Amino acid sequence: MVGHLKEMEDVIRRDNNRDDIRNKSRDNKMENKGYGHGRFGKFGGRFAPETLMNALIELENAYLKYKDDEDFNKEFIFYLNEYANRPSLLYYAKRMTKDLGGAKIYLKREDLNHTGSHKINNVLGQVLLAKRMGKKRVIAETGAGQHGVATATAAALFDMECEVFMGAEDMKRQSLNVFRMKLLGADVREVKSGTGTLKDATNEALREWSSRANDTFYVIGSVVGPHPYPTIVRDFQSVIGKEVKEQIIEKEGRYPDYLIACVGGGSNAIGLFHPFLEDKDVNMVGVEAAGKGLDTNEHAAAISKGSIGVLHGMKSYFLQDSDGQIMPVYSISAGLDYPGIGPEHAYLHEIGRVEYVAVTDDEAVEAFKYLSRIEGILPAIESAHAVAYAMKLAPKLSKEKTIIINLSGRGDKDVYSVAKYMGVDL
Amino acid sequence: MSRISEKFRELKRMNKKALIAFVTAGDPTINGTIQIVEELERGGADIIELGIPYSDPIAEGPVIQEANKRALMNDIKIKDIMNMVREIRNKVKVPLIYLLYYNCILQYGIEKFFEECMECGIDGLIIPDLPFEELSEIEDVSTKYEDIIDVITLVSPTSGERIKRIAKRARGFLYCVSSLGVTGEREKFSTDFNEFFSVINDSTSIPKAIGFGISTPEHVKMLKGYSDGLIIGSAIVRRIGESTTIEEAVKNVGEFVASLRKALDES
Numbered sequence: 018m019v020g021h022l023k024e025m026e027d028v029i030r031r032d033n034n035r036d037d038i039r040n041k042s043r044d045n046k047m048e049n050k051g052y053g054h055g056r057f058g059k060f061g062g063r064f065a066p067e068t069l070m071n072a073l074i075e076l077e078n079a080y081l082k083y084k085d086d087e088d089f090n091k092e093f094i095f096y097l098n099e100y101a102n103r104p105s106l107l108y109y110a111k112r113m114t115k116d117l118g119g120a121k122i123y124l125k126r127e128d129l130n131h132t133g134s135h136k137i138n139n140v141l142g143q144v145l146l147a148k149r150m151g152k153k154r155v156i157a158e159t160g161a162g163q164h165g166v167a168t169a170t171a172a173a174l175f176d177m178e179c180e181v182f183m184g185a186e187d188m189k190r191q192s193l194n195v196f197r198m199k200l201l202g203a204d205v206r207e208v209k210s211g212t213g214t215l216k217d218a219t220n221e222a223l224r225e226w227s228s229r230a231n232d233t234f235y236v237i238g239s240v241v242g243p244h245p246y247p248t249i250v251r252d253f254q255s256v257i258g259k260e261v262k263e264q265i266i267e268k269e270g271r272y273p274d275y276l277i278a279c280v281g282g283g284s285n286a287i288g289l290f291h292p293f294l295e296d297k298d299v300n301m302v303g304v305e306a307a308g309k310g311l312d313t314n315e316h317a318a319a320i321s322k323g324s325i326g327v328l329h330g331m332k333s334y335f336l337q338d339s340d341g342q343i344m345p346v347y348s349i350s351a352g353l354d355y356p357g358i359g360p361e362h363a364y365l366h367e368i369g370r371v372e373y374v375a376v377t378d379d380e381a382v383e384a385f386k387y388l389s390r391i392e393g394i395l396p397a398i399e400s401a402h403a404v405a406y407a408m409k410l411a412p413k414l415s416k417e418k419t420i421i422i423n424l425s426g427r428g429d430k431d432v433y434s435v436a437k438y439m440g441v442d443l
Numbered sequence: 444m445s446r447i448s449e450k451f452r453e454l455k456r457m458n459k460k461a462l463i464a465f466v467t468a469g470d471p472t473i474n475g476t477i478q479i480v481e482e483l484e485r486g487g488a489d490i491i492e493l494g495i496p497y498s499d500p501i502a503e504g505p506v507i508q509e510a511n512k513r514a515l516m517n518d519i520k521i522k523d524i525m526n527m528v529r530e531i532r533n534k535v536k537v538p539l540i541y542l543l544y545y546n547c548i549l550q551y552g553i554e555k556f557f558e559e560c561m562e563c564g565i566d567g568l569i570i571p572d573l574p575f576e577e578l579s580e581i582e583d584v585s586t587k588y589e590d591i592i593d594v595i596t597l598v599s600p601t602s603g604e605r606i607k608r609i610a611k612r613a614r615g616f617l618y619c620v621s622s623l624g625v626t627g628e629r630e631k632f633s634t635d636f637n638e639f640f641s642v643i644n645d646s647t648s649i650p651k652a653i654g655f656g657i658s659t660p661e662h663v664k665m666l667k668g669y670s671d672g673l674i675i676g677s678a679i680v681r682r683i684g685e686s687t688t689i690e691e692a693v694k695n696v697g698e699f700v701a702s703l704r705k706a707l708d709e710s
Contacts, residue, residue, distance in 0.1 A: 228624030
């Protein structure tokens with residue numbers, strides 16, 4: 018009897034889940050109607066100043082025109098494969114699996130892409146779109162510099178003018194990436210307003226775009242911003258999950274039990290998760306940055322500790338005070354150092370499809386060192402957050418289960434900050 | 444009829460145009476703002492906009508961004524600004540408008556915010572990041588208060604076919620953005636105002652006011668023919684920022700606004 022009830026509950030849960038997903042695809046369809054609001058449930062939207070509305074509508078129309086266009090997709094896939102080194106490998110981490118003694122662990126090697134992270138996937142898509150729209154100049158915001166470097170790279174490849182907005186604080190912390198962008202021919206614009214970090218660089222890029230949308234394309238770096246950006250970036254990053262689907266079937270003959278990815282704005286996570294959303298047996302975990310701990314004021318965990326608000330054109334979860342002022346955030350990882358999260362993640366959290374957890378600096382640094390030693394792979398400190406959570410989860414699971422960690426970037430850029438964290442003088 | 448609509452009607456009867464002045468609330472202090480607002484009215488401002496300082500003012504140029512920063516350094520809260528407005532209301536007659544970002548209203552509580560606005564004497568709201576298509580976010584509440592508080596909408600030279608729809612539902616006055624980009628003083632304007640206003644005037648008979656970049660009496664003379672009012676922000680806020688004392692700020696702002704008033708009233 019009890020078993021029967023449980024079965025019924027399972028069926029109901031499954032149906033609810035399906036309804037949610039059906040609603041979701043309905044929401045996605047709604048986005049396609051010209052001035053659609055681009056909502057994911059109640060999240061997302063287009064909270065933009067009037068001076069940007071025309072540019073956003075123009076972008077949406079261009080995207081709708083090209084997203085299923087055969088030539089456009091052919092060109093996109095050509096550059097992904099021939100230039101960015103896709104498909105990226107799905108690597109079985111044998112020693113790590115054995116050492117942790119539980120679930121089988123695979124690493125999706127986005128760190129092996131050209132420019133060293135998943136950022137290039139989205140940038141190639143957006144810059145190709147910019148070209149089709151006849152834009153001659155691209156601008157971008159960057160935190161750690163990974164997205165700035167990827168944008169500068171694509172701008173060099175397609176001979177476009179490029180300007181990257183970067184917070185004054187971040188420029189100090191990431192001087193190597195600043196110089197990389199300059200080598201690639203980009204202008205780096207120092208942003209001194211606000212806290213001088215990613216959030217302020219995003220403000221400044223939006224301001225710049227509102228004054229020069231006629232010849233300028235704003236290449237946004239994550240699944241954030243006003244509609245249609247969260248959708249565009251998700252679609253371009255979904256190549257990650259689509260490849261994983263094929264690769265894991267080839268290796269395991271079935272879908273994985275867990276997908277794990279770090280979440281700042283959330284582009285690498287949504288890229289891995291999205292193609293699996295309707296596969297209800299695939300569990301998904303997004304890992305936020307807990308910085309010095311969720312009980313301190315120094316973290317960047319928007320879902321774990323934030324509340325619903327509006328910033329950068331979207332309704333989502335943000336770290337803010339009771340007046341709506343956005344709070345300063347902290348993480349050892351500059352790529353997760355953002356006070357909000359993409360609206361689709363907020364929605365996936367709300368319907369319970371994806372679980373969101375947080376990992377501290379300490380745990381991330383431990384994972385950084387661990388993966389370096391056990392597999393010979395230096396993960397980006399962002400990706401190390403996902404590795405850290407997998408290290409907790411894997412031993413609790415049986416050997417028949419499989420986990421896929423999105424290794425979103427390489428860790429060379431983080432060697433200095435990890436050394437500093439460990440008290441090593443380089 | 445709202446106080447803003449009444450003001451425009453009164454000005455029209457007198458064959459005058461509205462001078463709309465903007466300052467950031469709490470810049471440099473709450474007390475300073477009270478004195479400056481009184482001086483603005485004395486100098487000839489017909490309507491006064493009070494910007495609620497925000498951590499991420501994406502529609503603002505550097506001058507107003509700095510003013511936001513100065514105000515926030517005093518740890519100013521929305522409830523302090525509401526109290527300030529209560530005091531100002533006892534001293535000035537002109538309509539008062541808040542300019543603020545949507546997140547402030549959302550966190551404060553939409554209903555509570557409108558209720559307090561009404562109670563302390565605010566006559567209109569400008570919410571730069573709540574475009575026409577997102578107005579449904581607040582509509583349940585804003586329609587209840589629409590006879591008292593006008594939610595003012597904006598159109599820009601690139602609003603195109605949306606101008607008609609926005610203008611049709613405009614309340615108080617239609618805020619016409621002079622040119623692309625963010626707030627801040629401009630040397631000149633590249634917008635074709637004849638074309639811009641022919642579309643606007645075809646769509647609505649509500650009063651129109653031009654804002655963004657207007658910073659000199661010459662600009663005032665050049666633009667006043669197109670609209671029923673002009674909005675001056677950064678040029679005033681810059682003078683406050685450059686002053687070393689509140690007395691100096693009051694004096695500078697007073698003289699400047701009087702010069703704009705003169706340019707606006709000259710035939």
